[in-house]
């Protein structure tokens with residue numbers, strides 16, 4: 001039986017395998033001109049874990065993600081994904097790595113001129129090179145059902161609400177069954193109820209697809225729902241990490257500032 005996508009199950013905090021490291025970042029540095037954006041980033045992410053990165057705007061959260069997928073080259077430090085040093089990968093190896101990594105950007109990244117079905121077929125035919133139409137149909141229908149959008153299969157993105165577009169964008173990313181998911185502000189621009197639905201969907205997708213995720217967000221409700229672990233980024237470094245509840249009790253003023261509106 002498929003899980004119903006919009007209903008979050010009670011959260012099991014320690015489902016991930018503590019032994020297997022999927023992403024390992026040590027002393028990562030990245031500057032643009034004389035602006036030091038990443039000064040000393042250290043992060044280990046285990047298989048099946050949801051790690052939330054909190055940080056104010058312009059702290060370099062997106063730059064970190066772009067380094068992980070090899071879109072930006074760090075100036076110093078080590079950055080390993082599945083045990084391989086990303087900055088040292090050749091173009092072909094990077095392509096293979098990126099097939100294992102899904103992104104969900106703020107925009108949701110749907111093609112406006114294609115139906116939902118066509119948007120979902122695109123990564124299957126272009127990235128995975130699947131030719132069998134029956135297999136394509138099966139995967140499209142299955143993933144849409146998973147995100148609660150089965151009825152929207154033949155709709156255009158312009159006919160969808162913001163929340164539905166986000167779901168469709170998530171389906172488009174999940175359809176190639178990535179091992180790692182990188183979410184950049186997944187709930188930005190959505191109303192609180194829809195934000196909560198998307199956060200619960202992220203949690204359910206982690207369970208269903210056993211993905212390892214980094215979730216960048218300012219949305220504390222999203223962090224609370226999705227995080228196995230939270231790291232707080234400030235001035236180019238991760239200054240504190242722990243469970244959501246643990247960080248809520250932090251003595252650090254910067255960490256406290258994120259939790260000030262949480263009751």
Ligand SMILES: Nc1ncnc2c1ncn2[C@@H]1O[C@H](COP(=O)(O)OP(=O)(O)OP(=O)(O)O)[C@@H](O)[C@H]1O
Nearest residue numbers: 032035037055056057058059060061062063064216
């Ligand atoms: N390719 C680039 N070239 C020059 N500067 C860049 C580049 N990418 C990012 N920056 C700068 O690095 C800093 C961090 O940007 P980044 O987008 O990672 O911030 P962020 O923490 O994700 O913020 P936000 O929450 O607003 O998205 C910003 O000052 C940005 O202008």
